[in-house]
Amino acid sequence: MIAHLPALQVVIPLLAAPACILVRGRDLAFWLALVTTWAAFLVSCLLLDQVMASGVISYELGGWAAPFGIEYRVDALNAFVLLIVSGIGAVVLPFTPRSLLIEMVGEKAYLFYCAFLLCVTGLLGVAITGDAFNLFVFMEISSLASCILISLGPHRRALTAAFQYLIVGTIGATFIVIGIGLIYGATGTLNMNDIAERLPQTGYNRTVIAAFAFLIVGAAIKLALFPLHFWLPKAYTYAPSTVSAFLAATATKVGVYVLIRFLFTVFGVEFSFEVLPTAFPLMLLAVLAMFVASTIAIFQDSVKRMLAYSSVAQIGYMVLGLSLVTVDGLTASMVHLFNHALMKGALFLAIGCIAYRQASFRIEDFAGMGKRMPWTMAAFTAGGLSLIGIPLTAGFISKWYLILAALAADEPLIAALIVISSLLAVIYVWRVVEAAYFRKPPPDAPAGEAPLSLLIPTWILIALNVYFGIETSLPVGVAEHAARALMGAGP
Amino acid sequence: MVDFVGLYNYWIVVFLMMAGLYLVIEHGNLVKKMVGLTVFQAAVFVLYITLGKVRDGTAPIVAEGIEIYSNPLPHVLILTAIVVGVATLALGLALVVRIREAYGTIEEDEIGDQDGPAI
Numbered sequence: 001m002i003a004h005l006p007a008l009q010v011v012i013p014l015l016a017a018p019a020c021i022l023v024r025g026r027d028l029a030f031w032l033a034l035v036t037t038w039a040a041f042l043v044s045c046l047l048l049d050q051v052m053a054s055g056v057i058s059y060e061l062g063g064w065a066a067p068f069g070i071e072y073r074v075d076a077l078n079a080f081v082l083l084i085v086s087g088i089g090a091v092v093l094p095f096t097p098r099s100l101l102i103e104m105v106g107e108k109a110y111l112f113y114c115a116f117l118l119c120v121t122g123l124l125g126v127a128i129t130g131d132a133f134n135l136f137v138f139m140e141i142s143s144l145a146s147c148i149l150i151s152l153g154p155h156r157r158a159l160t161a162a163f164q165y166l167i168v169g170t171i172g173a174t175f176i177v178i179g180i181g182l183i184y185g186a187t188g189t190l191n192m193n194d195i196a197e198r199l200p201q202t203g204y205n206r207t208v209i210a211a212f213a214f215l216i217v218g219a220a221i222k223l224a225l226f227p228l229h230f231w232l233p234k235a236y237t238y239a240p241s242t243v244s245a246f247l248a249a250t251a252t253k254v255g256v257y258v259l260i261r262f263l264f265t266v267f268g269v270e271f272s273f274e275v276l277p278t279a280f281p282l283m284l285l286a287v288l289a290m291f292v293a294s295t296i297a298i299f300q301d302s303v304k305r306m307l308a309y310s311s312v313a314q315i316g317y318m319v320l321g322l323s324l325v326t327v328d329g330l331t332a333s334m335v336h337l338f339n340h341a342l343m344k345g346a347l348f349l350a351i352g353c354i355a356y357r358q359a360s361f362r363i364e365d366f367a368g369m370g371k372r373m374p375w376t377m378a379a380f381t382a383g384g385l386s387l388i389g390i391p392l393t394a395g396f397i398s399k400w401y402l403i404l405a406a407l408a409a410d411e412p413l414i415a416a417l418i419v420i421s422s423l424l425a426v427i428y429v430w431r432v433v434e435a436a437y438f439r440k441p442p443p444d445a446p447a448g449e450a451p452l453s454l455l456i457p458t459w460i461l462i463a464l465n466v467y468f469g470i471e472t473s474l475p476v477g478v479a480e481h482a483a484r485a486l487m488g489a490g491p
Numbered sequence: 492m493v494d495f496v497g498l499y500n501y502w503i504v505v506f507l508m509m510a511g512l513y514l515v516i517e518h519g520n521l522v523k524k525m526v527g528l529t530v531f532q533a534a535v536f537v538l539y540i541t542l543g544k545v546r547d548g549t550a551p552i553v554a555e556g557i558e559i560y561s562n563p564l565p566h567v568l569i570l571t572a573i574v575v576g577v578a579t580l581a582l583g584l585a586l587v588v589r590i591r592e593a594y595g596t597i598e599e600d601e602i603g604d605q606d607g608p609a610i
Contacts, residue, residue: 133568140575144582151586156593157606163586167515170528170579177535177572184565185542 005050006059006072009043009082010125010138012036017117020110029110030097033117040120041090044082051079052478058130066130067194073130076482080334080475081127081257084341088249089120092242092345095457099242099352112152119145119246123254132180132190132266135258136173139222142254143169146247150239154359158238168231172221176258179215182207183266192266199267204275212276215262223255225319226289229312236308241352244304248311249345253337256318260333263322264486273325282323287417289316294424298431304361306428307347310387313421314340320414321402328405330483331476336398338475339468343386343395346461350380353450353458366432368441373449377436379458384429386465389422393469401476500541507534519599521590525583532576539565539572 016036020029051057051074059072074082093116097109122142129135147169151162184190186207187198199208217228224232232252236244263272273279293312300306318340321333351361353376358365370377386393389400399422406415441447449455468475507530514527543565551563587597594602 133571137571137575140579144578147582147586151589159586159590159593160602163521163583163590166579166583166586167524167528171512171515171531174532174535178538181535181539181542181565 002046002050004059005043005047006057006074006128007061009040009047009086009128010072010121012039012043013117013121013124017114017121020114020117024110026107026109027097029113030093033113034093036117037086037089037093037120040086040124041083044079044086044124047074048076048079048083048478051076052481067189067191070134071130071191071193072128073193074128075485076478077260077334077486078127078257080338080478080482081254082124084253084338085120085123085127085250088246088341088345089116091457091460092246092249092349095245095349095352095454096242098451098453099240099356112149115145115148116246118142119149121145123250126254127257130192132183132192132195133177134190135192136177136180139173139176139258140170142251143173143222146243146251149243149247150235152243153238153240154355155238157234158240161234161238165231165235168221172218172228175214175218175221179211179213179218182211182214186211192261195266196268199271204271208271209276212262212267212272215266216259216278219255219259219262220285223252223259223319224312224315226285226293226312226316229289229293229315232312233305233308236311236348237302237305241304241348241355244308245345245348245352248307248348249341252311252315253341256315256322256333256337259319260322260330260486264330269325269487279323279325282319283414286316286318286320286323287414289313290320290417290421291424294421294428297428298424300428301363302361303363303366303432304348304351306432307344307351310425310428311340311344313425314344314387316421317398317402317418320418321405324405324409324411324414325487326405326409327480327483327487328401328408330486331479332398332401332405334479334482335401335472335475338479339386339394339398339465342461342465342468343383343393346458346465347380347383347387349454349458349461350376350383353379353454356450356454357446357448363431363435365445366435367439368445369436372441372445372447375449375455376458379455379462380436381429381433382462382465384433386469388425388429391469392466394465396469397472397476500537500544504534504538504541507531507537521587521597521599522584525580525587528583529576529580532572532579536569536572536576539569 013036016032020032023029023032057074061070061072119142122138122145125138126135129138147162147166150165151159183195186202187195189195189198221228236248290313293309297306297309318333318336321329386395389395399418403415403418511527511531511534515524518524543562545559545561548559548561549557551560591597594605596602
């Protein structure tokens, strides 16, 4: 059983997805999905534990040996990403049965759970696989499933948002396939580790450089790196809040994982950063994302769209960390990956609680929300503080490590920019807090707290934000371990 | 010159790829966007198949007298990619149907005009 954990990680949700359709019943499908996501979470905990204790796990799918068969390769980096994806899935799913979304789809809810599990499968698959083409297939599974999830939003604009996501996502994925095809042409293998070993021998010819360009641009579209982020705000704004919470916390994180995997493991530090000058453009785009997206977020009327733009900015921090090309920078990047999943998940879930009472997310309709929905708004504020990076929250830890990494890499300007861009986050979070606590609610405004089944998942994520703001050994320990392995792979 | 003409498959790939991408970006009609996307993906299929071709090679079948044969792996990969492409097309067209029901049009500009400010 233990030996087959890597396969189970993907197979359990993959098999449960069609089972949801077979059982039909709305509640039955929910419980099935719930048990599945918790089982997946358990598996990823066990995998992480095993990796940290005894090193890299290599699993030959179907017993076919590595370069020919598909290999699932779990090291500290992907065990960490698996934990984020399955953990967020396990927390977000209990939120769904009372959320607006399920009440809208009614008896067809089992289809939602099927799509949700397929999305989880795809994201876990991308993270766990050691085979480049397999990665593309899983990426498409997750992207098609999340497209369905986005289209379920209450407003008809969710449909056009989902369509745009489909088009842009497919272009991104196709770029990745082109890259994989070219690299296969150059090296004759699809196993990522094998590619990494063979690349220095084949030499860095034009095919390899073209493959690199296609892969990095494809991954940048998938993770919504500025200026390829245009699909993201629309998708997250019009998707159901539960889906926004799940996707904001996992989908772009897996995109960042793919970028890190290709830059550091497949092409190697030497080729990615010494032969080609990749670090500077990435750093520039990351800083632009931090500033431009945060500034756009300040001027949004819709709180949900504001959070979506803030996600683009936060992705900037993650890419900034890895563009330093140091162990510290990568550690900071991965710690932020983890912490941002917690804070954005919590914030979007709080939005989901608000959606239970009112349809509008405009800031002026948040007037008096602190009185009308005290627990929800307290959670939103705590999540916002974490987003800014106030001490004792997870957000502070990420910013702290990022700034330390920038200083250690002798980039004081970057460290200053991180601090300044955090101030922009203060402004956009404050606008909501100001409306919620210092403005009188309109007399006819809907009031009353969201049900407990919505509040509990939200507060679990908030509690984790505080917990990982104080006790950092898990994310930092794993991230450092992973960063050392990634940098050690190169010279 | 021989190299230039000899690689004609790749030139076709590049042409199809650019044509598909251009259709996706340029057209406001959602169905035409899907057509463009399919052409774009088809270009990648041709790229893979071309990569697998070995000069003077035959079909990769185990039989007597066959020494040189094309690499079958890209063919298998592309079978998977075709399935993915079909799924994408189906989902995209389903969304277009839903968009048409909701807005009464599938022209991007006309859809954009119908909605007020963001919620």
